Amino acid sequence: MTLESRIELIAEKARYWFNVENTSLIEAATRTYKEGFFPKSDVLYAIQCLKDSVSKEALSAWVAKAGVSKNTSEDKKVLCLHAGNLPLVGFQDVLAALLSGYDYYGKISRKDPYLLPDFLDQFNGTPLESHIHPDTDLQAFRGVKANAVTFSGSESSIPEVMEVVKAGNMADDNCRYLIRKAHFSITYFDDFTSENSENLVNALLRYDGKGCRSVAIVVSPLKLGKISCTFTDYFESYWTKNPTHRKPSPGIKYRYAYNKAVQKVQMFLEHVIIEESIDPVPANDDIIYWVHGGLDKMVELSDKFGDQVQNLYVCSEKLRIPGYQEKTELLSRAQCPFINWKPDGIDILKWLFAVSSEQR
Amino acid sequence: MNNLVHTILEEELPFGEKVFQVFRYQFEKNLIYQRFCEALRIKPEDIRHAGDIPLLPIDAFKEGRVVTGEWDKEELMFQSSGTSGSVRSHHYVRYATVYRDSLLKGFNHFYDLSDFVFWGYTPGYADNPHSSLIWMINELIRYDDSGLSRFLHLNETLNIAEIDKLKRSGKRLMLFGAAFGLIDLVQRKSVSLPEDAIVMETGGMKTHRREMSRADLHKNLADGFALPMDHIHSEYGMTELLSQAYARGTEWFDTPPWMKISIRNPVNPLMELADGNEGLIGILDLSNIYSCSFILTGDAGEKRPDGTFKVNGRWQKTNLRGCNFLIDRD
Numbered sequence: 001m002t003l004e005s006r007i008e009l010i011a012e013k014a015r016y017w018f019n020v021e022n023t024s025l026i027e028a029a030t031r032t033y034k035e036g037f038f039p040k041s042d043v044l045y046a047i048q049c050l051k052d053s054v055s056k057e058a059l060s061a062w063v064a065k066a067g068v069s070k071n072t073s074e075d076k077k078v079l080c081l082h083a084g085n086l087p088l089v090g091f092q093d094v095l096a097a098l099l100s101g102y103d104y105y106g107k108i109s110r111k112d113p114y115l116l117p118d119f120l121d122q123f124n125g126t127p128l129e130s131h132i133h134p135d136t137d138l139q140a141f142r143g144v145k146a147n148a149v150t151f152s153g154s155e156s157s158i159p160e161v162m163e164v165v166k167a168g169n170m171a172d173d174n175c176r177y178l179i180r181k182a183h184f185s186i187t188y189f190d191d192f193t194s195e196n197s198e199n200l201v202n203a204l205l206r207y208d209g210k211g212c213r214s215v216a217i218v219v220s221p222l223k224l225g226k227i228s229c230t231f232t233d234y235f236e237s238y239w240t241k242n243p244t245h246r247k248p249s250p251g252i253k254y255r256y257a258y259n260k261a262v263q264k265v266q267m268f269l270e271h272v273i274i275e276e277s278i279d280p281v282p283a284n285d286d287i288i289y290w291v292h293g294g295l296d297k298m299v300e301l302s303d304k305f306g307d308q309v310q311n312l313y314v315c316s317e318k319l320r321i322p323g324y325q326e327k328t329e330l331l332s333r334a335q336c337p338f339i340n341w342k343p344d345g346i347d348i349l350k351w352l353f354a355v356s357s358e359q360r
Numbered sequence: 361m362n363n364l365v366h367t368i369l370e371e372e373l374p375f376g377e378k379v380f381q382v383f384r385y386q387f388e389k390n391l392i393y394q395r396f397c398e399a400l401r402i403k404p405e406d407i408r409h410a411g412d413i414p415l416l417p418i419d420a421f422k423e424g425r426v427v428t429g430e431w432d433k434e435e436l437m438f439q440s441s442g443t444s445g446s447v448r449s450h451h452y453v454r455y456a457t458v459y460r461d462s463l464l465k466g467f468n469h470f471y472d473l474s475d476f477v478f479w480g481y482t483p484g485y486a487d488n489p490h491s492s493l494i495w496m497i498n499e500l501i502r503y504d505d506s507g508l509s510r511f512l513h514l515n516e517t518l519n520i521a522e523i524d525k526l527k528r529s530g531k532r533l534m535l536f537g538a539a540f541g542l543i544d545l546v547q548r549k550s551v552s553l554p555e556d557a558i559v560m561e562t563g564g565m566k567t568h569r570r571e572m573s574r575a576d577l578h579k580n581l582a583d584g585f586a587l588p589m590d591h592i593h594s595e596y597g598m599t600e601l602l603s604q605a606y607a608r609g610t611e612w613f614d615t616p617p618w619m620k621i622s623i624r625n626p627v628n629p630l631m632e633l634a635d636g637n638e639g640l641i642g643i644l645d646l647s648n649i650y651s652c653s654f655i656l657t658g659d660a661g662e663k664r665p666d667g668t669f670k671v672n673g674r675w676q677k678t679n680l681r682g683c684n685f686l687i688d689r690d
Binding site for chain 2: 249250258261278279
């Protein structure tokens with residue numbers, strides 16, 4: 001297939017799949033939230049965001065921006081080990097694999113078992129069908145000898161994953177690995193309009209803060225104590241519209257008590273604590289740090305956390321974080337990125353083509 | 361001085377009795393700890409076992425003045441080491457004698473103080489008056505009246521003539537040093553220490569440049585100093601504690617009678633874990649009578665039924681944000 005025909009086919013299948021009357025998507029989405037994998041509001045939000053970001057024009061623009069040539073990589077295989085921390089988290093990797101012409105081998109997360117497979121079913125009966133191999137069992141990929149492997153991991157989980165992939169002969173000897181390590185994002189919040197405040201709350205709480213695009217640290221010229229009362233209303237409004245499945249962790253009460261003990265300013269929101277901090281250490285997704293400071297503080301924290309940080313958000317298009325232009329995005333796009341966003345700063349499509357060219 | 365302080369180090373009095381007295385005292389007189397317990401809705405009468413006592417996260421020593429009683433003049437103030445820009449712990453010690461007694465009695469509980477000459481391969485006390493470790497080594501050096509105990513100069517190699525003199529004195533050598541300091545010392549020049557010498561490493565297996573397991577460290581030190589493995593000991597102490605635990609040739613640390621370990625569930629630190637399970641190391645150190653005796657560290661470890669414990673490094677926070685691929689638990 002030519003690149004143009006791939007774009008055409010993928011855009012058409014996506015358009016159909018995202019259609020509000022698509023009963024198979026409705027069923028996959030319903031099962032996903034009814035079986036408790038994710039809250040209904042998060043499932044619908046993820047679907048809507050992807051729907052808005054995938055079109056023939058968007059895919060063509062992505063391909064062009066990635067500098068992809070007309071040649072595709074039809075003799076190559078990519079093994080994608082999808083995380084399951086939010087609904088459809090592997091969707092971008094799937095599109096990149098299909099656009100690039102790789103044979104797609106996808107380890108579907110058991111925490112999100114319906115949505116991605118349902119999308120992939122759309123390609124049954126098309127020229128791409130024989131190139132698509134999803135499975136929830138990693139062992140199904142034994143002997144695949146992929147040329148490229150993508151997955152997300154922490155420092156501690158990477159060796160374990162690599163060992164399983166190598167032991168199962170799932171990767172070729174010259175295989176290239178794309179390992180995403182970013183865990184969280186930071187926002188600079190200096191403009192307290194109602195719209196920005198809603199965007200901030202969405203960036204903090206959407207998907208229970210589990211995505212790497214979710215904000216774990218807020219840097220603001222205003223102290224938390226000054227705005228906490230106003231913000232409580234935004235949080236309540238968010239939870240009314242987006243009820244969470246999450247139960248408060250036992251550790252959160254402990255953290256609350258500790259903050260009370262050292263008289264740290266905090267907002268205790270039952271599932272989440274927002275606390276004022278001068279030395280934040282993002283680890284748990286139920287603690288959000290509010291750091292009093294300016295752009296220099298943003299730079300300091302970005303330097304400190306390095307590749308753990310996915311994005312730096314700002315409220316205004318005009319603002320850029322010095323030294324981090326590439327990572328800077330609008331806060332309003334935190335949970336709803338363009339289809340060509342770059343996890344860990346790497347364009348997956350460009351990367352796949354580079355691997356393919358290298359191994360040709 | 362509070363009357364309790366005279367009894368906490370008494371080995372005849374059972375720990376179980378003293379710990380409740382100290383808990384009640386600190387609940388009443390330590391504002392930080394009191395607020396902590398009240399926010400957890402825990403009152404002294406709720407505590408049935410030592411394992412029920414809430415442990416204050418050790419970061420409180422960075423974020424507050426953790427003191428019990430009404431006083432603002434301390435005899436000693438210890439400060440943790442740290443990189444520039446990082447927030448350091450501060451331990452305000454009301455009476456130096458409490459730390460001194462705890463150190464010397466604790467040491468004597470496991471070793472015979474009068475047997476030893478002490479060498480400290482660390483920066484000297486004059487340069488580091490706020491290091492609790494160096495204060496401790498300085499006290500041990502002061503205790504020995506042979507004139508042979510001292511801080512070694514960093515970057516110097518061990519002096520054979522001095523070792524011979526030490527052998528002739530009839531005393532044993534105990535060489536204190538941080539993990540990589542001692543490694544540097546043996547790498548500079550391997551020297552056979554007297555066969556009855558003890559090397560006491562004080563931790564620091566991970567720096568920004570290097571990392572080594574405790575087992576590898578001990579092997580390197582034993583080889584470098586020509587000592588049997590069981591003469592390489594470890595000390596577990598920290599700025600926030602006035603007592604020390606010692607591992608004498610094994611990986612298991614012993615505590616003095618006024619210090620106990622409680623391994624806590626990292627997800628819910630109010631819950632004590634059964635022996636043999638790995639969790640966060642919690643410490644009940646009664647010699648911290650004027651600061652806080654009930655501390656939750658950031659170290660991972662496990663305990664055995666005999667009360668000894670093992671340190672497994674820093675607790676790795678597994679519930680990281682982002683898309684961790686947990687292959688087994690997916």
